Each structure stands twice: as structure tokens, then as C-alpha cells.
Amino acid sequence: MDHMTILNNQCIPMGDIPELNYGDFLHLNTQLVLQQGNHCVNYYGFPAAGKIKLICCMADDSAHTLKISSALLAEVGPDRLSSFTARHLSFHAFERELHEVFAIEYADHPWLKPLRYAFNRKHQQNRIENYPFYRIDSEELHEVGVGPVHAGVIEPGHFRFICSGEQILHLETQLGYQHRGIEPLFLSKKNLLQQTILAESIAGDTVAGHTTAFVNIRESLSGDIPADEWSFARAIALEMERMANHTGGLSAICADIGYQLGAAVFGRLRSPLINFMQQWCGNRFSKGLIRAGKNNFPFTGELGAKLGSLLDAFEPDFTEMFQTMKSLPTVMARLEKTGVLTREQAESIGAVGMAARSSGINRDIRSSHPSGLYAQLNHQAVVKHHGDVYSRIRIRSDEIHQSMGYIRQWLREIPLRVTPDPIIQKPAPGLFSISLVEGWRGEICHCGITDKNGAWMHYKIKDPSMNNWLAMALAVRNNEISDFPLCNKSFDLSYCGHDL
Amino acid sequence: MIDDLRILIHQGRQYIGDITAVKLPESFRGRPVISQIPVNGPELVELCPTGAISNEPFTIDLGKCVFCGECAFARPDKIRFTQDYRMATNVRDGLLVKEGEDRPIQVNAAGIRKEITRFFRGSLKLRQVCAGGDNSCETELNACSNVNFDMGRFGIEFVASPRHADGIVITGPISENMADPLQLTYDAIPDPKIIILAGSEAISGGIFAGSPALNRSFLDKYRIDLFVPGNPVHPLTFINGVLALIGKGK
Numbered sequence: 190m191d192h193m194t195i196l197n198n199q200c201i202p203m204g205d206i207p208e209l210n211y212g213d214f215l216h217l218n219t220q221l222v223l224q225q226g227n228h229c230v231n232y233y234g235f236p237a238a239g240k241i242k243l244i245c246c247m248a249d250d251s252a253h254t255l256k257i258s259s260a261l262l263a264e265v266g267p268d269r270l271s272s273f274t275a276r277h278l279s280f281h282a283f284e285r286e287l288h289e290v291f292a293i294e295y296a297d298h299p300w301l302k303p304l305r306y307a308f309n310r311k312h313q314q315n316r317i318e319n320y321p322f323y324r325i326d327s328e329e330l331h332e333v334g335v336g337p338v339h340a341g342v343i344e345p346g347h348f349r350f351i352c353s354g355e356q357i358l359h360l361e362t363q364l365g366y367q368h369r370g371i372e373p374l375f376l377s378k379k380n381l382l383q384q385t386i387l388a389e390s391i392a393g394d395t396v397a398g399h400t401t402a403f404v405n406i407r408e409s410l411s412g413d414i415p416a417d418e419w420s421f422a423r424a425i426a427l428e429m430e431r432m433a434n435h436t437g438g439l440s441a442i443c444a445d446i447g448y449q450l451g452a453a454v455f456g457r458l459r460s461p462l463i464n465f466m467q468q469w470c471g472n473r474f475s476k477g478l479i480r481a482g483k484n485n486f487p488f489t490g491e492l493g494a495k496l497g498s499l500l501d502a503f504e505p506d507f508t509e510m511f512q513t514m515k516s517l518p519t520v521m522a523r524l525e526k527t528g529v530l531t532r533e534q535a536e537s538i539g540a541v542g543m544a545a546r547s548s549g550i551n552r553d554i555r556s557s558h559p560s561g562l563y564a565q566l567n568h569q570a571v572v573k574h575h576g577d578v579y580s581r582i583r584i585r586s587d588e589i590h591q592s593m594g595y596i597r598q599w600l601r602e603i604p605l606r607v608t609p610d611p612i613i614q615k616p617a618p619g620l621f622s623i624s625l626v627e628g629w630r631g632e633i634c635h636c637g638i639t640d641k642n643g644a645w646m647h648y649k650i651k652d653p654s655m656n657n658w659l660a661m662a663l664a665v666r667n668n669e670i671s672d673f674p675l676c677n678k679s680f681d682l683s684y685c686g687h688d689l
Numbered sequence: 690m691i692d693d694l695r696i697l698i699h700q701g702r703q704y705i706g707d708i709t710a711v712k713l714p715e716s717f718r719g720r721p722v723i724s725q726i727p728v729n730g731p732e733l734v735e736l737c738p739t740g741a742i743s744n745e746p747f748t749i750d751l752g753k754c755v756f757c758g759e760c761a762f763a764r765p766d767k768i769r770f771t772q773d774y775r776m777a778t779n780v781r782d783g784l785l786v787k788e789g790e791d792r793p794i795q796v797n798a799a800g801i802r803k804e805i806t807r808f809f810r811g812s813l814k815l816r817q818v819c820a821g822g823d824n825s826c827e828t829e830l831n832a833c834s835n836v837n838f839d840m841g842r843f844g845i846e847f848v849a850s851p852r853h854a855d856g857i858v859i860t861g862p863i864s865e866n867m868a869d870p871l872q873l874t875y876d877a878i879p880d881p882k883i884i885i886l887a888g889s890e891a892i893s894g895g896i897f898a899g900s901p902a903l904n905r906s907f908l909d910k911y912r913i914d915l916f917v918p919g920n921p922v923h924p925l926t927f928i929n930g931v932l933a934l935i936g937k938g939k
Binding site for chain 2 (some may be wrong): 208236288299306307309317318333337340341342343344345365366367368369370374378380382383387390392393394396416424425437450451453454456457465469471472473474476477485486506509510516597683684685688
């Protein structure tokens, strides 16, 4: 067998993952990705006894399984490897990372450039101020640079446009400004609480998403089955996070097209959702709520009643504002046919989450690899087909209504509190574990490997933004540069989630 | 038009009338109080994920605290987080909460530079720089300008250009890759100017303190005018802190 087939949140002995020679490893995964329903959820490397161990995780959404394979690269020499990316573009970011961290040279990667300017990059002489942007020397074209510091109160990143008058011909996104060195910190911070807080800080707008992935892995490695109460809390938090961010996203999009009423109303509609989280766990972003092996904040019947009334008040106000917004020709003229990402483009680059679903690809971990409360839900993903800004707006509205439905359903059966909290076991040694969670932007993937003492030997995080930044760069082509903020907001990707 | 009026009527009054007198729910983790009950100090020091707790004297440093609440869960008889969100101060030591103390954290009026009250009391334009922040502080700072908190009514707003700004608000632990852009942005702000640090990551590095990917040397060069604790900062903490700084606080 050239790969191990496992399920989401399962763990296996590291030694059980077949180790192939690079050529077979390349062939296996570049063939797997071509099969219907398959896509790569993570591909990365780590140092192993002076060599580089490569791990590739391929999701089979139809069979609801994950195929894990590996290869071992000897000392990186002057020989250049054949790239996965030359055979399928969806691997492009993963191989850029491998090149950056390990100086693996690829003979045929079409865009081998720095990814994050990580502090542990091999080529320290590469500096973030010297990123090699794609350039065209032309009298008719000009370049526009935006960032890292942006006009609004948002995260930093640099966007380099090549324009013909007002029209964007090409956009190159350059990130790395938010790099804080999170993955090595999972190894150096030895206690569980510190690691949990790190997980909460990967992307502060996706606390429920990333922390759930982390605790899933931690519980899987110690063989602790999550109590119903914890699964319930995590699912409610995840869907509330989805609703809050989608509502905030709609507010920001309205602001970017100058629709003040929408910006104000969607903006204020976010408040009761996050204030509920504050009432439940003391923090508007769910920081402090999700913990491995316990739940500090019981979800009481009283909280359930409050959440129910909150949603009953939210729904008509939200629906009314959304209906009004989409009835306005001046608004729709900005949204329709702007920033189109075709299905072919989304497929070729391995887009995930909302960006993929807005362009016709049915890709949602809640249906393909569900766990916890999602396992019984039979979730039907919301899919739109035009790939424009309006599709990405419609999907937000539809998902908000869908999440409300799920929460109302779950509130009918609030699980009993587990007391006292059981003591979480130590993680077993030498294991590999993977957890996929559908965060509000898209699929989050965490992979953890324990050493012989049960401590982390390696921890790998993939935020959906790593897949989707290229989607945004493609979508703005041939749009007016004045539509860039709108296109960017319609994707609403994470800079810190990408940069780690 | 009628649709718009209907929406406005349904929304009703959204702004918080008195921003200094809001009562947050009991679950909110604001300024902690530490009782005099003797405890195993080193155990609690060890428990705290960011080293915010020190022993002898027993103190919690709100500049390092990420408000996870685990210390209060471990020893509820010793540590209790109150609903007091007014935690901002202009003196770094003002963030140290000592055993047996239960007094509000305040901005030290004598320590405020004269230019601040003179020029910024009626109008304060701020340029925010995200220097490795995780987007939660940034979202809360944006919320400060929404229809609920509306700090614009006090003349405080975020501006797009540092040239138009009276000061800088830094969020995040200051990554190496943002060190130069941060300096460039600060240099572009005309004098007189202020520096506000928003969130535990900005004040101390938070959970990222000690990461080799950071470069916090900017903070060694300048006097900080306001420290706003939180993880993330609550809009009420930020707004009340800034109001106190510019001489509009109660």
C-alpha cells in the first residue's frame, strides 16, 4: 500500500504511514488530486534526523476518508526536484513553503517565490522589502502598490497591481507581515493551556474554528472521547462564529460600496451575536471557551432561551435589511459580475470554503468529513454558481439562515453538564493525527505528531486562506481597480491565518 | 425610501447613552481582584500561560494577562475577575494589580503631556497599525466606531493616512516583518503625536512573548501614552481609556 486511509480526527502510529521514494510520492498524489471529489488538504515537511520528511494529506470527499502518504528527502543538494505544482496548481502554496523553509529546489514550479518570510527561512538574505514582483516594462501599463498598512483598520499585506488605465491586468499578493512564528511555539510552549491559547490566537476571528481543530487533535492523541456537552459547545460556538463573521462581512462590503444603511445595520446586527458569546464565556470572540478535555462554561437552559430569543429578534431584522439591499439597482450594479472567479480557476488552484462554493464547487467539511454534532446533521452545503461578488454575498446570507436553523435544532436538546470534569490523559507517543474543521472562511487543517514522550514533535496548521489568496488575485483581473476593496472584502481572507 | 425608514424604525436607538456607565454581564473578565487568602503562589505562577502572575508580592500584570480566567477557576477564593472594563492607564506599573487591592485603574492626570489635552481634547484622529495582531483587536477597534459605541461623537476616529493622524494605535506583538512599516507609519505622523498600545500582545507580546519572529525594539524608543489591556481590548476599555487621556473622562 502506498498510503494510509484514515478518518477525520483519527490518529495512527507515525510508522504506519508508508514512506515512498519521491517519484512515487509525486505520482501518487498528483494522480489522486485528479480524481473527482479529491483535493489536497495539507502538504508539508519537517526535519527528521538530518533529512526532510514530507507528508501529504489528500481528502476524498465522496468516500469521507483521508489518504496520508509520505516521502523522505535526503540532504537537499543542488539537484532540483520535479514539482507537484507543475502537474496541478493546487499544490503551489505548499511547495513555496517547502522551498522557503528547507530550500528545496524545484525544477518546474511556475511561481517559486517566498511565501511568508518566516523567521526560520533558509535564505535569510531574502527580505520582505525585496519580494520579486512580476513586472512588465511598458509605456502603457503602470504599477500600483497598496500596503502593508491599509487605509482601514485591518491586517497588513501588500498588493501589487499592473494596470492599464483603471483596469487591473494582474494582481500579485505578497504576505508575511503577520508572521509570528506560531508553529515552532507549539513545540516550545510545553503546557496545554499555553498551546490552547496559541490556537486561539492563530486567527482571532476564527477562534472557534482553529481551537476546535486543536482540541480535536489533542483529544484524539490521548484517546479522550469528547463529552456530548463539549461537542455541543464547540458546534454552537462554530456556527455563532460563522454567523457573526458573515454579518460583519456584509457590513464591511456595504461600507466599501458606500451603502451606509447596510454598513450600519449589518454592523449593529453583529453585536447581539458576539455579546451572547460574551455572556456565555466572557469573551466576544469565544476566547477561553474551548478547552481540551473540559468545558469551563456550562451551556444552561437559561442561555439556550436567551439564544433562542436573540435569533428570533435577529432574523427579521437581518432578512429585512438583506432584502432591501438586494432590491437596489445601484448596489446590485456593483456586486453582480464583479470579481468573477470561474469554476475552472477555483478547481485548478484548489480553492476551499466559501470561495470554492461561490464558484460552484461543493466543498464543505461539515458534509464531507463531519465530526461532533455535524455527524448526525446531513449538512447540505450552500453552493452558488456565478463566482462573482454577489455570489459571495448570497452565500453569506444563505449560510446565516442555515446556521440559525442548526442552532435552533441543537437548542432543542441541550446536553447535561459533565461533572466533575474528567482529567485529560497524556498524548500517546509516536502518533500522527489530523483534524479538519469547516471554519467560516473554509476548511482548517491541523496535523500533529507526537515524539517518544508524547510531546509535540511537529505541529502543522493550514488556514483556508492559504488556499484562497490566489483566488482573490485571479478574481480581480479585468476589473476596475476601484473595485479592488470590494473584491477583497468579498473573499475576506485571513492575513494572520496565512502568515502564522 | 419607505423601506429605509422602516428599517431605521425597526433598529430603534442603537447608541449607548452613557459610555462610562455600561454594565457588562458577570461573565465578562475585567479588572481582577486578589484576596489576601494564602495560596501556593508558585503553583499559580506556573499555571498562568503568559507569566502575568508573580509571587511575593502576589500580583497580576494586566499587560501580560490574556484574561483566560484559568487562575480564577483554579482558585476562585483567591482571584476574581470583576466586570470593571475601565483598565486603561498611561503608567505601565498601573497595570499591576496587587493582592488586597480593589480600586479602579486610572489614567494618571499629572502624567499626561500638556499637548495632549491642549490639542486633542476636541478632536483626536488615530492611525491604527496592525503589527502581527490576530484580527480580534482590529475588529474591536472597528466596533468602537459602530452605531453602538460611536466614539465619533467624542471627536475620536481612525483615519486612513498617517499624515492626517494625531497618534498611532498599535495592535499585535510587533512581528519582525512589520517592524519597518510600523516605524515608517509612525515617522509619517506629524508632531505632536501619541502612542497607544491596544491589547496584551501589543503591551507585552502576550502569548507570543519571546518568539524569534518578533521585533519589539520600536517600543524601546518612545514614551507610550496609553496602555489598553485586553484579549482583545473591549471597545468600552478602549474608548474610556482614550477619553480619560484626552481629558474627557469621568
